[in-house]
Amino acid sequence: MEQEVKNIFNIRISSPFWETLARVYLQKYSQNRLDLAGVLFLLPNRRACQALTAAFIRLQGMQPTILPQMTPIAELDDDEIFFNGFNLSEAFREERPTIGKEERLFIFSRLIMSKPNDFGLKQISLAQALSLAIDLAKLIDTACSQGLSFDKLQDLVPEKYATHWQETLKLLKIITEYWPQILAERKAVDCCDLKNRLLFHQAALWQKEKTQQNVVAAGITACFPSVVALLKSIRELPRGEIYFAGIDRFADNSYWDAVDETHPLYENKILLELLGINRKSVIDISAPLRPERERFISEIMRPAPVSDKWRNLPSDFNITRATSGISFINCNTQRDEALAIALKMREALNYPEKTAALITYDRNLARRVAAELERFDIKVDDSAGIPLSLSPVGVFLRLIAEAAEDCESETKFITLLKHPFMLCGQDAADFRKKAYAYETAMRQKGKSPMPPVLESFFYQIKISLKNLAETLQNPQTEFGEILEQHIVLAETLASSADNAGKSLLWRGDAGRSAANFITKILTSADTLGKIHGKDYLPLLCELMGMESVRTNYGTHPRLSILGPIEARLCHFDYVILGEANEGIWPKAAQADMWMSRPMKKDFGFSLPEKAVGILGADLCCFLASENVIITRAERVDGVPMKKSRWLLRTETVLKALGSNIEALKADEFYILANRLDTPASSCPIKAPAPCPPVYARPRRLSASGIDLLIQDPYSVFAKYILKLYPLDDLDKEPDQRDYGTLVHAIIEEFNNIYPGDIPENIQDILLELGKKHFQTMQLSKELEAFWRPKFEKTAEWIAATEKEYRGQVRKVNNETNGEITYQLPGGDFTFTAKADRIDVLKDGSINIIDYKTGKIPSKKQVMSGHALQLPLEGLIASKGGFTGIINNKVQKLIYWQLGSGTLEIQPDEEDILAKSEEYLLKLITTFDFETTPYHSRPTPKFIPKNKDYDHLARIKEWSVQEEGDNNDG
Numbered sequence: 001m002e003q004e005v006k007n008i009f010n011i012r013i014s015s016p017f018w019e020t021l022a023r024v025y026l027q028k029y030s031q032n033r034l035d036l037a038g039v040l041f042l043l044p045n046r047r048a049c050q051a052l053t054a055a056f057i058r059l060q061g062m063q064p065t066i067l068p069q070m071t072p073i074a075e076l077d078d079d080e081i082f083f084n085g086f087n088l089s090e091a092f093r094e095e096r097p098t099i100g101k102e103e104r105l106f107i108f109s110r111l112i113m114s115k116p117n118d119f120g121l122k123q124i125s126l127a128q129a130l131s132l133a134i135d136l137a138k139l140i141d142t143a144c145s146q147g148l149s150f151d152k153l154q155d156l157v158p159e160k161y162a163t164h165w166q167e168t169l170k171l172l173k174i175i176t177e178y179w180p181q182i183l184a185e186r187k188a189v190d191c192c193d194l195k196n197r198l199l200f201h202q203a204a205l206w207q208k209e210k211t212q213q214n215v216v217a218a219g220i221t222a223c224f225p226s227v228v229a230l231l232k233s234i235r236e237l238p239r240g241e242i243y244f245a246g247i248d249r250f251a252d253n254s255y256w257d258a259v260d261e262t263h264p265l266y267e268n269k270i271l272l273e274l275l276g277i278n279r280k281s282v283i284d285i286s287a288p289l290r291p292e293r294e295r296f297i298s299e300i301m302r303p304a305p306v307s308d309k310w311r312n313l314p315s316d317f318n319i320t321r322a323t324s325g326i327s328f329i330n331c332n333t334q335r336d337e338a339l340a341i342a343l344k345m346r347e348a349l350n351y352p353e354k355t356a357a358l359i360t361y362d363r364n365l366a367r368r369v370a371a372e373l374e375r376f377d378i379k380v381d382d383s384a385g386i387p388l389s390l391s392p393v394g395v396f397l398r399l400i401a402e403a404a405e406d407c408e409s410e411t412k413f414i415t416l417l418k419h420p421f422m423l424c425g426q427d428a429a430d431f432r433k434k435a436y437a438y439e440t441a442m443r444q445k446g447k448s449p450m451p452p453v454l455e456s457f458f459y460q461i462k463i464s465l466k467n468l469a470e471t472l473q474n475p476q477t478e479f480g481e482i483l484e485q486h487i488v489l490a491e492t493l494a495s496s497a498d499n500a501g502k503s504l505l506w507r508g509d510a511g512r513s514a515a516n517f518i519t520k521i522l523t524s525a526d527t528l529g530k531i532h533g534k535d536y537l538p539l540l541c542e543l544m545g546m547e548s549v550r551t552n553y554g555t556h557p558r559l560s561i562l563g564p565i566e567a568r569l570c571h572f573d574y575v576i577l578g579e580a581n582e583g584i585w586p587k588a589a590q591a592d593m594w595m596s597r598p599m600k601k602d603f604g605f606s607l608p609e610k611a612v613g614i615l616g617a618d619l620c621c622f623l624a625s626e627n628v629i630i631t632r633a634e635r636v637d638g639v640p641m642k643k644s645r646w647l648l649r650t651e652t653v654l655k656a657l658g659s660n661i662e663a664l665k666a667d668e669f670y671i672l673a674n675r676l677d678t679p680a681s682s683c684p685i686k687a688p689a690p691c692p693p694v695y696a697r698p699r700r701l702s703a704s705g706i707d708l709l710i711q712d713p714y715s716v717f718a719k720y721i722l723k724l725y726p727l728d729d730l731d732k733e734p735d736q737r738d739y740g741t742l743v744h745a746i747i748e749e750f751n752n753i754y755p756g757d758i759p760e761n762i763q764d765i766l767l768e769l770g771k772k773h774f775q776t777m778q779l780s781k782e783l784e785a786f787w788r789p790k791f792e793k794t795a796e797w798i799a800a801t802e803k804e805y806r807g808q809v810r811k812v813n814n815e816t817n818g819e820i821t822y823q824l825p826g827g828d829f830t831f832t833a834k835a836d837r838i839d840v841l842k843d844g845s846i847n848i849i850d851y852k853t854g855k856i857p858s859k860k861q862v863m864s865g866h867a868l869q870l871p872l873e874g875l876i877a878s879k880g881g882f883t884g885i886i887n888n889k890v891q892k893l894i895y896w897q898l899g900s901g902t903l904e905i906q907p908d909e910e911d912i913l914a915k916s917e918e919y920l921l922k923l924i925t926t927f928d929f930e931t932t933p934y935h936s937r938p939t940p941k942f943i944p945k946n947k948d949y950d951h952l953a954r955i956k957e958w959s960v961q962e963e964g965d966n967n968d969g
Contacts, residue, residue, distance in 0.1 A: 007235060008275075010282045013246035013297070013624040014290035016571030018048070021218055021243060022055035024285060025068070039068035039214045042230070046072045047383075047566045048219055073199065073220070073227065099188040101137075102524040102543075107182060108133035108175065110528065115171050126531055127538035134546070135593045136175065144192040147225035148604050150176035156602055165596050172594055199226035203233040210238060218243040219569050221267040221617070228274045235275060244268060245569055246620060247279055249288075250298040258303035262609045264616035265301075290624060296322035297620050299653045300646065310656045319657045325627045327666035331673070334579075334633040338368035339673035341576055341631055345369070345559050346376050348574045357560040359567045359622060360578035361587045364636075366561045369578070373559070382561040385550035388517055391510035394544045396421045400490055401537045404468040411730040413462070414439050421505060423496040424461060430497075434458075443727035464489060472533035480525030482536050487518060513549040564618040575625040580632040585619065585644040586612045619646060629666065687958050689933035690717050694826055697721065697927060703833040703869040709923065710866060711944040717934035718949040726948040734779060739787055740853040742777060743794060743898060744836065746770050747851065751812045751837065758806050763799035770795065794853075794899040801896070809847075813838040818882035820875065822921060826928030831920065833873045838885055845891040848873050856895040856903055863910060866942050870895065871916035874907055 011020050029036040043049050049070040057065050109129040143150060153173050158166040183189060203226075206215070217234050220227060220242075234240035247268055248255075256279070259265045272279055288294055295317070302309065329344075331337040341358055348356035358369055366382055373380050388394040399416040406412055416422060417435040424431060438458050441450040468489055471482055491501035506515040521543060531539070560572070577585065589608040592600070601607065622628065633641060643651075651661045698720040701709065709716045718724045746769045750762075759765065770791050774784060819832040837849040850870055857867035870893040880888045890913070895903040907913050926932050936953040937943060950956075 005277060005281045005283070007241045008244070008277055008282050009241065009285045010244045010247045011285055012249070012288040012294060013621050014288045014294050015286055016055075017219060017245050017569040017621075018051045018055040019059065019571055020286055022052060022059050025216075026056070026059055033066050036068050037066050039216060041068055041070045042073050042215070042217045042220065042234075043070055044072065044219050044222070044568070045074050045565070048072065048569065051570050052218075073195075073230070074222065096187055096189045098191040098194055099183060099186060100520070100524055101191075102520050103186075103527050104137060104190075105130060105133045106524055106527040108136050111175050111178075112136075112171070115174075125538060126535035127542045130539060130542050132593055136172075139592070139594050140176070140179070140190075141192045142605065143603075144190065144196060145222075145224045145226075146605065147196075152603055156599060160602075161596060161599060165599060168594060169599070196224075196226040199230050203229040206233040206237055206240075210236075212238060214239040214241070216241045216243065219245050221245070221271060221614075223267060223270045223274060228271070231271070231275060242275075243285070244272075244282060246617065246624075247272075247282055248294075248298050249284070250295045254306050255298075255302065258305040260303065260613075261607055262612045262616070263301065263303055264613055264620050266610065266613040267617065290626070292318050292322040293325075293624055296653070297623050300623075300649045301616060301620060310653065313653075313656055317657055319654070319659050323654075323659070323664060325625075326623070326664055327629050328661055328664040329629060329631040329666055329670050331631065331633045331670055332635065334365060334368065334636045336670060336673050337578070337631050337633040338365055339372050339676065340669040341365075341369050341578060341629075342372035342376070343669050343672055343676070344574070344576060344629055345373065345380070346378065349378075349556075349558060351573075353558075354573040355558045355560075356574035356576065357562055357567060357570070357572040358576045358578050359562050359564055360584065361563060362579040362584050365578050370561060378559065379551070379555050380559045380561055381551065381555035383550070383566040384561075384563055385548040387545045388510070388513055388547040388549055389541055389544035391514070391549045392419075392421065393505060393510045393514040394549075395419065396494070396505075397486065397490055397514075397544070398537070398541060400465070400468070400493065401472070401486060401540065404465045404489075405472050405534075405537055407462065407466055407469050409731050410442050413465075414442065414730060417458075421490075421494045423504075424493055425495050425497060427497045439730075440727070442730060444725075461493070464492065472536055474533045476530045477533055478525070479528045479531045479536070479539075480522055482531075482533065483518070483522060483525060483540075486536075486540075509551050510549045513547060517544065517547045564615055564622075567622070568618050569621060572625065574627045574629065575622050576629045576631060577619070577622055578631050579636075580630050580644045580647045581636070581641040582644055583641075585646060586615045616646070630664075685954065685958050687936050688714055688953050689935055690714070691930060691933045692717065692721050694928055694930050697826070699827055700830040700832060703831070703872045706831065706868050706872060706920065706923075708944060708946065709927070710868065711939065711942050712937050712946075712949075713927075713934040714936035714953050715944065715946065715949045718952055721934075724949070724952070734777065734783060736854060738777075739790075740851075742773055742787075743791065743853050744851060746773050746791075747798065748814045749773075751814050755812045756810060758802055762802055763795050766795040766798060767792065790899075797899045801902070808841050808843075809839045810842045811840045813840065813882075813885060816882050816885060818873070818876040818885075820879050820881040822924075824921065824925055824928060826925070829924050831872055831876065833869070833876055835873050835877075835882065838877065838882060840885070840887055841891060844887055845889040846877060846885065846887045847892045847894055848877060848890065849894045849896055852895060852897050853899075854897075856897045859903060859905065861942070862893075862903075862905060863912065865916065865919045866939075868916055868920065870905070871912055872920065875913050875917055875920075878907075878913055 011017050025036065025039065026033075029039075041049075041052065043052065049072050052070060053067060056067055109126060109132075112129040112132050113124060113126065140150075150173075153169065153176065156169060158169055161169070179190075215234050215237055217231055217240075220231065221244075231242060234242060245268075246264075248265055251259075251265065256265075256269070259269050269279075272282075296319070299310070299313065329337070329340050331340060345356045345358065348354050358366065360366055363384065366384065367386070370380050370382055389398065396419050399412070399419055403409070403412045403416045414435070417438065422431070422435075426434070434454060434457060437454055438450070441448065441454070468485055471477055471485055491505055494501035494505045496504065505511060560567075562570075579585070582588075589611065595603065595605070597608070630647065632643065632647070635641060654660050654663070698705075698716065701716075701720070705716065705720070708719075746766060749769055750766060753765075770788075774788065774791075779787065813835075814837055816835045816838050817832070818835065819830050821828050821830045835848055836851045839847040839849065841847060848870060850873075861867040862871065874890045874893050876882060877885060877890050878888050880886070890907045893905040893907065893912075897903070905912060927934075936955060937959075
């Protein structure tokens, strides 16, 4: 049996780490609590310091608590490096200041921007350069922490790697070679390097002086050289102590020897080897709370080379006790999963003093759960917060820049007007009314004029945006100047009638975070120097995405949403492991932009798989908690998901022990999540069937209105009775309707020039006219490239058709208005029409032609009365109802499907005009009865192209009920 090491301890994973540690030291210093203030704890991170502080306070209850000194060795800030309880020499006190994070990123960005070809790009944007700079900074910090020198880059053989990596390696050599020189020029030092030297110095100092201070290293697993040196010196101190977390007592020698980089025990294994400690000599500070659970977890994590032991698991394995407290929730979608988790967290609050935490890497799931908890009026502490770019202040700044960058876009301008911070010196209610009135006017261009006062007010806002726009168009502008101008404009636009914009914009958690962020950026802005204005917005968004906004007050004290790193070694009564799918547990490895996997291996970096082992170690601690809920969604954003490798291992071990995952399922929360929003009863709605009084019904309809009345009477009710008209889209891109209007205009101009005989070069003339109209429309290059060849084909077709047809025509009449009135029981009713073209033939008769750039109706539709536009025009013409057309003998009704074909109908064929007249009079007479409803889509076979009123008719709610479609979208 190995001899026990007196100052090296282990806390079992089923015991709450920080509570156990705090209890040990409260007992140790129970006789003189003042001496506890002299103890120095070296902890992994700030969250660990908070957790240990909370554990001391919780165990003391209502008694006054004297806390020990605590230092997070992985998160020392520049300001606190010399105020952390370490004993520093005078030489260290004269150390140069560390270079700022933002300043370093800006320097790297500038260097990268100067070498875009090394990334296979002719040109690289500043935002892309910043993203690469972030990766480069991480690479340099990792190399520094692992004690690797970039001098080793000379040993890498470029020919071993792909061409792209060879070029990247060249740039990496340049940057890392000049980085020390840059620091020297700026009289600064790299923060990571300073921390390393500080830790080495402190280790040497403790080793030399053998301090009598009680120094405790707890929960540290990092195997960096500086950390290992510090731990070695602590081990040799008279009162130095080291506390490990979760050394597996169920792992035999073959198990231990098979542990590799992907295993949860790897860091503990390597650290013990570096410290020269045998794992069996480490003392357990307390008995495990759940030994069966620890044994179960050990089997789940059994290394692959010894996994054959699963076939012969001991018969004394108590699977019931091992899995008591573990439950599994399998959901269809992430929305169901988020709601089920929220319900479980809400249930935890029913038990006094119980705490619950969702632990996940999936930020979408975290935000969904936080949103679902708000339905119970619970605001939860999300440790990651939200990116500043998604906060109200961040969105406001982005919208200002977007509106300034594209001053011609009404969409971006009106989006800015709708932001809650946008007040422009007005009372909030007054400004919202003006913004609504402005948007309404812009969506009704040409229909109603905008009041001059309103137009002048918003014109002044646009002028202020144009000042920033001019700066953004400048190819060489100081980054700091643009940012300052942007912030001044934001404060001006955010000012209200009573308060300055400064007091409104920078308040609250998001406002304070934004103010600190802008201060830091402005401090380092000179480093970036002059930039192209077009790079400003992407760069700002990238920078804001790096900054997080966390809620400081108002969150529930017993609920948390954490990432695995923040939750490490923390204790909660209910631990929820969210999204147990591959890619989350474990998180997918991110590709490095600077070094490929072979390059990293040759350089000496740890393999990416090591992160899997670290997360696995965290998972073991979480699974050892008293109550654990594992959740996953079968699909995320419609994509099928694979179960986590650790969940599959759990299923395998359960199966080997004669159980299965079904025994752990807790379906009640999933069922409740599905039922929560289901109404107690539902009353299916029926299709609308309004019956307005006769006097309110229209007494005048155009040919298109008649077609609408036949196909969708409800649209006639909404348009002509309720007087509801669709608003125009803002910055609408030209569509097929606009193409049809364009072609109509070209043909109309041609016919006006040549109303009778036509020249031989028809196609050339049409193309020349088309060129003029295309220029007038100012189409985008992409759309013109699509429309122009299409028109050329249409022009060729028109030329061929006209040459064959025009010989019988005496005169062409374009866009001719006509109407006819009938006396009906409900009162006079007028049918109106505007014919695309009425041709007076040489024999005195007329042809009526309707152009279609899209699909034309079939002859069957026309003859059956479901497409009455041309028959109605023929009827009006036969009654002499068209202005300027004295001929009333209609020879043909013709549809021209431009570029494709024609459809000709003889009026005496089946007596189409008389039948159409009879049908029209019968139709209007029917609707003259007050009991006749305006149905929505009475004939589903003939759905109108115009769908402006479908949402008012709520078609999607009632049209599928008979099919039993219960899709929730």
